[in-house]
Amino acid sequence: MIIRTRKNSDIPSSEITPESAYINRRKFLGASAGIGAAAFLSRDAAASPLSTLHQDDEPNTWDEITTHNNFYEFGLDKKDPSRNAHTLVTKPWTVKVDGLCKKPGDYQLEDFIKPSTIEDRVYRFRCVEAWSMVIPWRGFPLADVINRAEPDSSAKYVAFATLWDPDQMPERRWKPRIGWPYREGLRLDEAMHPLSLLVNGLYGKELPNQNGAPLRVIVPWKYGFKSIKSIVRMTFTEDEPPTTWATQTPGEYGFYSNVNPDVSHPRWSQATEKRIDGSKFFGYRRIDTHFLNGYADEVAHLYEGMDLQKYF
Ligand code: MTE
Secondary structure (H helix, E strand, O other): OOOOOOHHHHHOHHOOHHHHHHHHHHHHOOOOOOOOOOOOOOOOOOOOOOOOOOOOOOOEEEEEEHHHHHHHHOOOOOOOOHHHHHHOOOOOOOEEEEEEEEEOOEEHHHHOOOOOOOEEEEEEOOOOEEEEEEEEEEEEEEEHHHHHHHOOOOOOOOEEEEEOOOOOOOOOOOOHHHHHHHHEEEEHHHHOOOOOOEEEEEOOOOOOOHHHHEEEEEOOOOHHOOOOOEEEEEEEEOOOOOHHHHHHHHOOOOOOOOOOOOEEOOOOOOEEEEEOOOOOOOOOOEEEHHHHHHHHHHHHHHHHOOOOOOOO
């Protein structure tokens, strides 16, 4: 795994990689460097995706990533978040850290991010609904803020909550069905894994509201609903925390929700996925889904001895 970084404060805006450079570089690598080539998609080596892309993992366009979203607080249609999320007020923003840790606190977003080194990482993103994209995120390791909070030895999980403010979030039809706020959680070792990110940017720019501004979680080997948006709270717990979809529909969605082509959703197969690629007729191509979304070499050890059919 290759991770090169530099401090966010060192990145002049003139060096922010344009979308076209990511895509062109990807094409170049695909053509010349072959399978598994280190995916240095950005113009300078300082910004640094991990080397875990597959040959045909071309980054999706800004337009695709920001107009095909799930953010139910803003509506049920894939286009609703891009239409409606402008009402979300992201400045100022506070993140509360609490629960079983030595350094709880309420942090202004800037102070929360500042001690970390910002990185660009291109990850596959696989929704449980069987569509997928390749996304150049900008963010920093979730492990950073966990280490700073100094969890107690009894802390085994970290729970996250999204802001819930019906005045800013126009989707009210779902209120009786979903117990807002949207909640997610990870086992502490999953959250500490170097692939787990807190994300505040996309294509080197500020994260758009519809993608979970100003700060979201990205866990690339799990179905997309684990990657909770617009977080306002992180809580360390001893017990597995309740999460929105696993509480809502326990027969369909589990706490772990690791991408697994062998475990079907009760209503559809997970063996393949629609990779959104703007192609002429359907706008996607059908590809095989990989165990742990293709990140098994990095994360399979987290689940040694666990029956992943049972803990889905
Ligand atoms: N976070 C919140 N707060 N609300 C949501 O509805 N949807 C989840 C996840 N995080 C969701 C959320 C689902 S189902 C998916 S697939 C991803 O966000 C979508 O992320 P994207 O819109 O950036 O592609």
